[in-house]
Amino acid sequence: MSSAFEVRGGNRLKGEIIPQGAKNEALQIISAVMLTPEKVTINNIPDIVDVNLLIELLGDAGVKINRISRDVCEFQADAVDLKYLESPEFKKKSGKLRGSVMIAGPLLARFGRAFIPKPGGDKIGRRRLDTHIIGFEKLGARFVYDADDNYFRLETAGGLKGTYMLLDEPSVTGTANIVMAAVLAEGTTTIYNAACEPYLQQLCKMLNRMGARIGGVGSNLLTIEGVKELGGCEHTMLPDMIEIGSFIGLAAMTQSEITIKNAGVDNLGIIPEKFRQLGIQMEIRGNDIYIPSQDSYEIQTFLDGSILTISDHPWPGFTPDLLSIVLVVATQAKGSVMIHQKMFESRLFFVDKLIDMGAQIVLCDPHRAVVIGLGRQHALRGITMSSPDIRAGVSLLIAALSAEGKSTIQNIDQIDRGYQYIDERLRKLGADIKRI
Numbered sequence: 001m002s003s004a005f006e007v008r009g010g011n012r013l014k015g016e017i018i019p020q021g022a023k024n025e026a027l028q029i030i031s032a033v034m035l036t037p038e039k040v041t042i043n044n045i046p047d048i049v050d051v052n053l054l055i056e057l058l059g060d061a062g063v064k065i066n067r068i069s070r071d072v073c074e075f076q077a078d079a080v081d082l083k084y085l086e087s088p089e090f091k092k093k094s095g096k097l098r099g100s101v102m103i104a105g106p107l108l109a110r111f112g113r114a115f116i117p118k119p120g121g122d123k124i125g126r127r128r129l130d131t132h133i134i135g136f137e138k139l140g141a142r143f144v145y146d147a148d149d150n151y152f153r154l155e156t157a158g159g160l161k162g163t164y165m166l167l168d169e170p171s172v173t174g175t176a177n178i179v180m181a182a183v184l185a186e187g188t189t190t191i192y193n194a195a196c197e198p199y200l201q202q203l204c205k206m207l208n209r210m211g212a213r214i215g216g217v218g219s220n221l222l223t224i225e226g227v228k229e230l231g232g233c234e235h236t237m238l239p240d241m242i243e244i245g246s247f248i249g250l251a252a253m254t255q256s257e258i259t260i261k262n263a264g265v266d267n268l269g270i271i272p273e274k275f276r277q278l279g280i281q282m283e284i285r286g287n288d289i290y291i292p293s294q295d296s297y298e299i300q301t302f303l304d305g306s307i308l309t310i311s312d313h314p315w316p317g318f319t320p321d322l323l324s325i326v327l328v329v330a331t332q333a334k335g336s337v338m339i340h341q342k343m344f345e346s347r348l349f350f351v352d353k354l355i356d357m358g359a360q361i362v363l364c365d366p367h368r369a370v371v372i373g374l375g376r377q378h379a380l381r382g383i384t385m386s387s388p389d390i391r392a393g394v395s396l397l398i399a400a401l402s403a404e405g406k407s408t409i410q411n412i413d414q415i416d417r418g419y420q421y422i423d424e425r426l427r428k429l430g431a432d433i434k435r436i
């Protein structure tokens with residue numbers, strides 16, 4: 001696969017785009033197939049690197065995989081090869097993505113042991129696994145951490161036992177992992193300060209369809225009555241809310257008229273509102289989002305006239321995965337905004353590249369940047385840049401599509417991790433983008 005995009009900016013885009021199935025939901029849901037020996041059918045799977053890697057990993061571990069089409073796949077984990085899960089090949093492959101960490105919960109629940117090699121994913125600061133491991137420990141697992149090899153080995157002596165736990169933080173993958181372990185534990189588990197974002201709700205609903213007994217879905221207090229076994233089911237992934245936010249930002253920045261079809265508008269939480277705070281107009285039409293072409297957009301202030309801050313927060317707050325997009329869109333707004341990335345400490349460094357392109361940004365510290373919008377007084381300039389992480393990568397792509405002249409974005413494997421056929425889909429809207 002080639003590793004750069006060449007973009008000629010300035011085109012106004014027009015048309016309809018359908019969001020892919022959600023990446024971060026897919027990683028949870030596909031891990032959950034390990035909980036049953038019965039067949040599980042999953043629809044609306046995004047055809048992206050991270051998800052394909054996880055499917056490959058399950059296949060290597062003996063799960064029967066039948067990819068009926070690009071977006072539909074059947075799984076049957078009736079003969080899991082636990083030996084493979086200790087092998088150097090597993091360590092290497094699972095280290096390429098973050099989501100692989102979530103097969104530990106199902107393995108621990110069903111087979112009494114699991115291994116968590118150092119997970120991959122974006123290099124956006126420290127990404128600890130304490131919530132996962134301490135949760136498993138509370139359920140009765142013992143763990144050994146191998147510092148040389150950087151992996152956790154977990155096992156249970158007499159099976160997992162339900163308990164009460166208050167999570168240190170509402171970790172998304174941590175909550176998913178603990179829930180998947182607790183559904184087969186003996187007795188009742190109560191998880192307080194649980195993450196409750198739509199993808200986790202989807203996971204809980206799927207598990208309940210498989211026979212689990214999870215209450216409180218959608219809240220931060222989950223009650224799980226353990227059951228002896230789970231059966232097969234069918235599940236359809238939600239549209240990817242981070243892709244949807246990225247397309248809203250893209251439309252505004254490139255002055256394009258775009259309709260995002262089947263956007264799952266009931267599951268977007270505060271996302272549309274945050275883009276509206278940047279002055280972006282949009283209309284919810286049924287399950288679609290229509291964004292008109294806008295010559296300009298003006299950032300709101302707080303009610304007392306002070307400068308707006310947009311920051312991340314666990315759901316139902318604003319997702320950290322869209323802050324890079326909000327930041328880039330603000331560079332061409334009228335007005336100023338403070339972007340405060342509270343969760344990750346290395347996610348804002350990509351502003352260097354935007355500054356090189358002519359954006360006015362002050363990086364105050366690793367967590368905060370002030371953007372002084374150019375208000376389209378002048379366009380950004382195309383440059384050569386490298387994509388540091390998945391969302392910064394797409395933000396740079398949006399900047400390049402709005403810029404004057406040619407940009408080259410290197411290291412686009414980062415973008416391909418999470419955005420399905422992005423170049424092809426953007427070309428259909430009129431973008432001048434090619435893989436080189």
Ligand SMILES: CC(=O)N[C@H]1[C@@H](OP(=O)(O)OP(=O)(O)OC[C@H]2O[C@@H](n3ccc(=O)[nH]c3=O)[C@H](O)[C@@H]2O)O[C@H](CO)[C@@H](O)[C@@H]1O
Pocket residue numbers: 024027098099126127128169170171172173174314319320321342343344
């Ligand atoms: C595969 C997957 O699903 N990845 C997502 C998942 O990662 P992941 O599940 O790894 O992220 P966590 O929810 O565990 O937390 C992410 C980071 O934020 C910090 N933290 C978390 C909660 C909190 O209240 N305060 C706080 O500071 C954590 O210490 C950690 O460093 O959730 C993140 C947070 O939405 C998203 O960015 C990732 O895209």
Ligand SMILES: C=C(OP(=O)(O)O)C(=O)O
Pocket residue numbers: 023024050097098099120121122123321390391418
């Ligand atoms: C940070 C992200 O992904 P991951 O957790 O897979 O690195 C993301 O999707 O923005």
